[in-house]
Amino acid sequence: MSYSLRKLGLVRVAVGTPELRVADIDFNLRQIVGLAGQAAERKAQVLLLPELCLTGYSCADLFYQPLLQEKALQALQELARLSAEHSLVLVAGLPLALDGRLFNCAALIASGRVHGLVPKTFLPNTAEFYEQRWFSSARELTSDTFCLDGERIPVGTDLLFAAEGFPACCIGLEVCEDLWAVEPPSGRLAVSGATLLLNPSASPEVLGKRDYRRQLVCSQSARCLAAYAYASAGPGESSTDLVYAGHSLIAENGLQLAETERFSFDSQLACADVDLERLVLERQRNASFADSPATATRRIPFVLKDVRTKIFARPIPPRPFVPEGDRERDVRCEEIFAIQTTGLARRLRHTGSSQVVIGVSGGLDSTLALLVAVRAFDRLGLDRRGIQAITMPGFGTTVRTRGNAEKLADLLGVSLQVIGIDAAVRQHFADIGQDEKNHDITYENSQARERTQILMDVANQLGGLVIGTGDLSELALGWCTYNGDHMSMYAVNVGVPKTLVRYLVDWCAETGFSGEARAVLHDIGATPVSPELLPPDENGEIGQKTEETVGPYELHDFFLYHAVRLHYPPAKILAFAGQAFAGRYESKVILGWLQVFYRRFFSQQFKRSCLPDGPKVGSVVLSPRGDWRMPSDAAVSLWLTEIEALG
Known part of the structure; x- marks a missing residue:
C-alpha cells in the first residue's frame, strides 16, 4: 500500500x-x-x-x-x-x-x-x-x-x-x-x-x-x-x-x-x-x-x-516506550526506577508509615511493584520485613506463578502471607446466587475484588499502605476490575506501559541480582500475561492469556503512544504501524486490534477518571489530575468510522 x-x-x-x-x-x-x-x-x-x-x-x-x-x-x-x-x-x-x-x-x-x-x-x-x-x-x-x-x-x-x-x-x-x-x-x-x-x-x-x-x-x-x-x-x-x-x-x-x-x-x-x-x-x-x-x-x-x-523515511520504532541499545536501556531503566521509588518513598515519609502491603501473583506487574517497594525501603533505611507480600491463590492460580511469587518474596527478604480466596469467593457466590460453573465477568471480578478487600484490610491492621500494581497499558484498555485491582493507596506502575514493565523486570534481573533470584525474575518475565481468574488448562498451565483476549500489548502500546502522545488519527497510526511491524502482523490484523483499542479506550475512561495517586514516568500518563482529561461518556463513533473506512 x-x-x-x-x-x-x-x-x-x-x-x-x-x-x-x-x-x-x-x-x-x-x-x-x-x-x-x-x-x-x-x-x-x-x-x-x-x-x-x-x-x-x-x-x-x-x-x-x-x-x-x-x-x-x-x-x-x-x-x-x-x-x-x-x-x-x-x-x-x-x-x-x-x-x-x-x-x-x-x-x-x-x-x-x-x-x-x-x-x-x-x-x-x-x-x-x-x-x-x-x-x-x-x-x-x-x-x-x-x-x-x-x-x-x-x-x-x-x-x-x-x-x-x-x-x-x-x-x-x-x-x-x-x-x-x-x-x-x-x-x-x-x-x-x-x-x-x-x-x-x-x-x-x-x-x-x-x-x-x-x-x-x-x-x-x-x-x-x-x-x-x-x-x-x-x-x-x-x-x-x-x-x-x-x-x-x-x-x-x-x-x-x-x-x-x-x-x-x-x-x-x-x-x-x-x-x-x-x-x-x-x-x-x-x-x-x-x-x-x-x-x-x-x-x-x-x-x-x-x-x-510505501516506506517512510523516518524511524518508526515498534516499541516507542522501550529504549534501544544496552547503554540507553541502563540509563533509562535506572531513571524510571528512581522516579517510581522516589514517589513511593515520599509518600511513606509523609504518612510516617514503615509498612506496605502488596498482592504478589508471580506476574510482571506485581513483581515490578515489589522491586520498587524494596528499593524505596532500602533508600529510607527501613526494614524490608515491613513489606507485606500477600499471595492469594484462587481458581486460576498455577503452580508456576505461585511458586515464583513465594520464592521471590523469600529471596528479597520481605514478609509473606499466603491467603487462599477460594472459600471466601464461593461463599460470596452463594450469597449472590452465582453459579461457579458460569465463568462470566462476575466469576472473574469477584475474585479480583476479594483480593483487593484482603489487601485493604491487612493494610488497616498494619497501619500501612496498599501498593497498586496495575500498569499504564491495562489502564488504557480498562483491563482491570473496577474497585478491584483498579484501586490502591499508591500506584507505583501507573506510568509504566506493559512493554516497558517486562523490560524493567529483565533489567533488574541482570543488573541487581544473580543466582536463583535472577532465574526467578527471568522466569517471571517469560510467563504469559494473565489475570489467572479462569481455571488452568488440563496440564495445569495458564489457561487465560490476556493477549489472546485483548490483543498483543506491543500493538496496544504502539497505539497508545501515537493516539495519546502524538494525537494521530487511526489512518496515520495504521500507516506507521504497518511499517513498524512489517513481517510480523498483517495490515488487517493491526486494523482489527486498532478497533479493539479505540473501543476499549473510550468505554473504559470511567476507570481512569478515579485513579489513585501514582507517579508520572514518561510522556504518556492517563491520570485525570495529570496529562489526560477526557469525559467518561465521550463517543467513539468518529474514530470507529475512520477505522471502518480503512478496512
Missing part, C-alpha cells in the same frame, strides 16, 4: 552537500543538478543545499568580483528551471549585491521561480571567520525586494514560505551563524508560524564540533517545536586554514532523523520524512508556545508537490 505524504502531514526533506570547487560556478551547478536528480529519485519534496554553495563559502576577496556575483545570479536562474523540471523546492546560497552592499543569502526556489531571498543576520568575525570583511548583515537592508530578470523578488528576514493547500507546511530560513546566536531568528520565525526551518551552512570541522552541532540542531528543533534541516559545506571548500566536513542533519522536535557522512569528497544526500502535522498539534497543546509573541511577516505562497510512498 502506498500513502500520500501530504494526507499524513509529512514532508520529505533532503539535505545535500554537493562536491564543490571554489569559485567554479559551472562545476558547482553541475554537481547540484546531479544531487537534485538523486533527491527527486528518492521522492524528496524539499532539497536544502549549503551556504554559498553556488560559489563556495571560502572565496574570500573573490566575493568582490562582479564576474563571480553575476555568474551566481545566472546559476540561480538555472536552479529555478531545475526546480520546475523535478517539481522540487530548492534552497541554495549565493552572494547578492543590493543597494551598494553585499549580502550572504539563502534563496528559496520552486516551480521555476525564485520566491524569496533571506540574508544572513549574524556574521561571524572572530577566530577563523572574517565575514564582515565581505558581507553586510541583514540589518543593513534598505530594500525589501530585488529585481531579477524583470521580476521583483522579496528580500528580508521576515519571509515565511507557505505551501499552498498544506497549512502545516510553512518554511522559515536562517543562515549558518544565525543558529549559533543567543536568539536565533528561527525562534521568531517558528512563533510566527514556520514549522520547517532550513539552514544552509558552512561549518568548518574542529575536534568535538560534530557533537555540539548535533546538540544545537536538535535543541533548536525542540525549542521551536519544529523540524530543522541543516546542510553544511563539504571538503571541496578551501583547505588553506580549515577543513569542512559536509555534516548535514535533519531533526524534528529534538530527535535526529538523518545525517550525512562526513569528510567525503563525493556529493552526499540524506532524506527524512518530517511530521509537520505532529508539530502543529504539539504547538496547540503547548501553552508557552502559544504565549510567545509573534512578529510581522510576509507570507509567500509556493507549490509543494505531493508524493506517495
Whole structure:
C-alpha cells in the first residue's frame, strides 16, 4: 500500500552537500543538478543545499568580483528551471549585491521561480571567520525586494514560505551563524508560524564540533517545536586554514532523523520524512508556545508537490516506550526506577508509615511493584520485613506463578502471607446466587475484588499502605476490575506501559541480582500475561492469556503512544504501524486490534477518571489530575468510522 505524504502531514526533506570547487560556478551547478536528480529519485519534496554553495563559502576577496556575483545570479536562474523540471523546492546560497552592499543569502526556489531571498543576520568575525570583511548583515537592508530578470523578488528576514493547500507546511530560513546566536531568528520565525526551518551552512570541522552541532540542531528543533534541516559545506571548500566536513542533519522536535557522512569528497544526500502535522498539534497543546509573541511577516505562497510512498523515511520504532541499545536501556531503566521509588518513598515519609502491603501473583506487574517497594525501603533505611507480600491463590492460580511469587518474596527478604480466596469467593457466590460453573465477568471480578478487600484490610491492621500494581497499558484498555485491582493507596506502575514493565523486570534481573533470584525474575518475565481468574488448562498451565483476549500489548502500546502522545488519527497510526511491524502482523490484523483499542479506550475512561495517586514516568500518563482529561461518556463513533473506512 502506498500513502500520500501530504494526507499524513509529512514532508520529505533532503539535505545535500554537493562536491564543490571554489569559485567554479559551472562545476558547482553541475554537481547540484546531479544531487537534485538523486533527491527527486528518492521522492524528496524539499532539497536544502549549503551556504554559498553556488560559489563556495571560502572565496574570500573573490566575493568582490562582479564576474563571480553575476555568474551566481545566472546559476540561480538555472536552479529555478531545475526546480520546475523535478517539481522540487530548492534552497541554495549565493552572494547578492543590493543597494551598494553585499549580502550572504539563502534563496528559496520552486516551480521555476525564485520566491524569496533571506540574508544572513549574524556574521561571524572572530577566530577563523572574517565575514564582515565581505558581507553586510541583514540589518543593513534598505530594500525589501530585488529585481531579477524583470521580476521583483522579496528580500528580508521576515519571509515565511507557505505551501499552498498544506497549512502545516510553512518554511522559515536562517543562515549558518544565525543558529549559533543567543536568539536565533528561527525562534521568531517558528512563533510566527514556520514549522520547517532550513539552514544552509558552512561549518568548518574542529575536534568535538560534530557533537555540539548535533546538540544545537536538535535543541533548536525542540525549542521551536519544529523540524530543522541543516546542510553544511563539504571538503571541496578551501583547505588553506580549515577543513569542512559536509555534516548535514535533519531533526524534528529534538530527535535526529538523518545525517550525512562526513569528510567525503563525493556529493552526499540524506532524506527524512518530517511530521509537520505532529508539530502543529504539539504547538496547540503547548501553552508557552502559544504565549510567545509573534512578529510581522510576509507570507509567500509556493507549490509543494505531493508524493506517495510505501516506506517512510523516518524511524518508526515498534516499541516507542522501550529504549534501544544496552547503554540507553541502563540509563533509562535506572531513571524510571528512581522516579517510581522516589514517589513511593515520599509518600511513606509523609504518612510516617514503615509498612506496605502488596498482592504478589508471580506476574510482571506485581513483581515490578515489589522491586520498587524494596528499593524505596532500602533508600529510607527501613526494614524490608515491613513489606507485606500477600499471595492469594484462587481458581486460576498455577503452580508456576505461585511458586515464583513465594520464592521471590523469600529471596528479597520481605514478609509473606499466603491467603487462599477460594472459600471466601464461593461463599460470596452463594450469597449472590452465582453459579461457579458460569465463568462470566462476575466469576472473574469477584475474585479480583476479594483480593483487593484482603489487601485493604491487612493494610488497616498494619497501619500501612496498599501498593497498586496495575500498569499504564491495562489502564488504557480498562483491563482491570473496577474497585478491584483498579484501586490502591499508591500506584507505583501507573506510568509504566506493559512493554516497558517486562523490560524493567529483565533489567533488574541482570543488573541487581544473580543466582536463583535472577532465574526467578527471568522466569517471571517469560510467563504469559494473565489475570489467572479462569481455571488452568488440563496440564495445569495458564489457561487465560490476556493477549489472546485483548490483543498483543506491543500493538496496544504502539497505539497508545501515537493516539495519546502524538494525537494521530487511526489512518496515520495504521500507516506507521504497518511499517513498524512489517513481517510480523498483517495490515488487517493491526486494523482489527486498532478497533479493539479505540473501543476499549473510550468505554473504559470511567476507570481512569478515579485513579489513585501514582507517579508520572514518561510522556504518556492517563491520570485525570495529570496529562489526560477526557469525559467518561465521550463517543467513539468518529474514530470507529475512520477505522471502518480503512478496512
